[in-house]
Amino acid sequence: MECASCDAGIDHCHGTLVVHPEGGFTECTDAACSDGDRVRHGLIVDCQALGSGCDCAATPGKPLLRKAS
Template sequence: MECASCDAGIDHCHGTLVVHPDGGFAECTDPACEDGDRVRHGLIVDCRGVGGGCGCTAAPRKTLLRQAS
């Protein structure tokens, strides 16, 4: 089986882009990938869906405090 994007010369990545909720940080599962742009990735997942979880989701969430009026 051949990749249609490779055959067409389209800039893309075969890895999965894992997106983290804090600030939109993303990393690719392909160690050769140098560009975490969403457009280049056909597979994009939220880090909370990764098997075994992600360390960034274990961090306490920031709580917004409002001054009583």
């Protein structure tokens, strides 16, 4: 299976953008992604929708997500 956006040369990301309501900051599950722009991501979720929840406000400096392998 091929990605239509890749074939068309459209700038996009294959990761999931996770939006944190505290401050509205975002992060991507793709370690290679450096742009948290919503337009580049086909998949966007709220951090509270994660199965493990999100402790973004609980532990400053702690990595928020486990990167997909």
